[in-house]
Amino acid sequence: xxxxxxxxxxxxxxxxxxxxxxxxxxxxxxxxxxxxxxxxxxxxxxxxxxxxxxxxxxxxxxxxxxxxxxxxxxxxxxxxxxxxxxxxxxxxxxxxxxxxxxxxxxxxxxxxxxxxxxxxxxxxxxxxxxxxxxxxxxxxxxxxxxxxxxxxxxxxxxxxxxxxxxxxxxxxxxxxxxxxxxxxxxxxxxxxxxxxxxxxxxxxxxxxxxxxxxxxxxxx
Amino acid sequence: xxxxxxxxxxxxxxxxxxxxxxxxxxxxxxxxxxxxxxxxxxxxxxxxxxxxxxxxxxxxxxxxxxxxxxxxxxxxxxxxxxxxxxxxxxxxxxxxxxxxxxxxxxx
Numbered sequence: 001x002x003x004x005x006x007x008x009x010x011x012x013x014x015x016x017x018x019x020x021x022x023x024x025x026x027x028x029x030x031x032x033x034x035x036x037x038x039x040x041x042x043x044x045x046x047x048x049x050x051x052x053x054x055x056x057x058x059x060x061x062x063x064x065x066x067x068x069x070x071x072x073x074x075x076x077x078x079x080x081x082x083x084x085x086x087x088x089x090x091x092x093x094x095x096x097x098x099x100x101x102x103x104x105x106x107x108x109x110x111x112x113x114x115x116x117x118x119x120x121x122x123x124x125x126x127x128x129x130x131x132x133x134x135x136x137x138x139x140x141x142x143x144x145x146x147x148x149x150x151x152x153x154x155x156x157x158x159x160x161x162x163x164x165x166x167x168x169x170x171x172x173x174x175x176x177x178x179x180x181x182x183x184x185x186x187x188x189x190x191x192x193x194x195x196x197x198x199x200x201x202x203x204x205x206x207x208x209x210x211x212x213x214x215x216x217x218x219x220x
Numbered sequence: 221x222x223x224x225x226x227x228x229x230x231x232x233x234x235x236x237x238x239x240x241x242x243x244x245x246x247x248x249x250x251x252x253x254x255x256x257x258x259x260x261x262x263x264x265x266x267x268x269x270x271x272x273x274x275x276x277x278x279x280x281x282x283x284x285x286x287x288x289x290x291x292x293x294x295x296x297x298x299x300x301x302x303x304x305x306x307x308x309x310x311x312x313x314x315x316x317x318x319x320x321x322x323x324x325x326x327x
Contacts (some may be wrong), residue, residue: 016252022307024256027239032255032304039305040315092307 015082017210018089024065031072034064042095052098061099074148080210083170088166094155095189100162102178108177115158124153129195132160132202139201147205161196171206172197233262234294235324242306249314253306260324264293267326297321 025031038060046053065073077094081087094100115121127150133139138145154161164172174185174197179189196202242251242302276291278284301320307313 019252026253026255026304026306033302036305038317039313040303043305043313043315088311089307092311092313095313112259 016089017088018076018081018086018093019081021072021079021094022089024075025068025072028072031068033040034068035076038064039095042098054098054102056158057095057098058156060156061160065152070149070152073180074152074209078148078206078209080207081171083122083168084166087163087168087171090171091166094160094162096162099156100160102176102193105176105178105180107177107181107189108193109182109185111158111175111177111190118158121157121159124150125159128154132142132195132199132205141208143201144205144208147201148209151202151205164197171203173199173202206214223292230265231262232266233260233324233326234283235259235321236261240307245319247316247319249306249316250310251306251307251308251314253272255306258301258320258322260295260297260321262324264294264295264326267293269293293326296322296327298325298327304325 027037038057041060042052042057044052077090079086079090081090112125115125131146131150133142151161159175161173161175164174175193177193179186179193180187228275235258237256239254240257242249242253242255245255245257272293273290275284275289279289279291299322300318301322303315303317304319305313
């Protein structure tokens, strides 16, 4: 990090905080090992028809985020991007082809029911709703950390969230689901999905984290 | 300079490390991700076995002539680091094994 701090102005256009985060992880034995463990699991073809084992992939992801200190994992997940290459790398952090996307997009309320039926997922979702309350004044700098913690807590569960694309100026987070076929619950469904896609608290927390890591890495 | 070279030559076999990019490993992958490359370097003078002395002697008596033999121990990895995974420039993930040394020895 001493080297990267010295070359700030010249490399601005090419700078890639997500690549720096990968480097930091690779240089730490524990982080490299657990990152490699989930990547190889999520990237392992099961059969000609099955791209990967989503269950094993998500388990390995939970393992990574549970066991690796957030100094490494949050840097990978919330790296601040100023170009597409960086944002695409950020989107790829959780190996979305296996852990996030599916052929079909299920209904969001059906996905939520699935989560609520599981004690662990239900409590993590409750945490997320409590700590990333978009419409409360309580979401301030003090609770950013808790919001990021509970967002990350959902990764590897039925409600695994991710960046929807490689947009760097306006990153949008979402679940892999839609509100089609919600019937008379359409409004409820949209409201639930917006807790991810239009969550100002979460967005501010991620932005603040990005600014924060810049400060700590240049002061060290 | 010669002092420096002589000193370096006498360093016993040990593990060293270097930060390199995946591309620089020359395995055919294109990625700017940096990894720690650990390798074995140093001499094995103190690890010469009776085997080496005997082999050298038998060879000098021209009893071994056609085969390629090595009468000196070699500083090589005894074990390798865990797998390394990375994202390449085409946004594909790869995992490679036995790239980096974990433990060195004179074998």
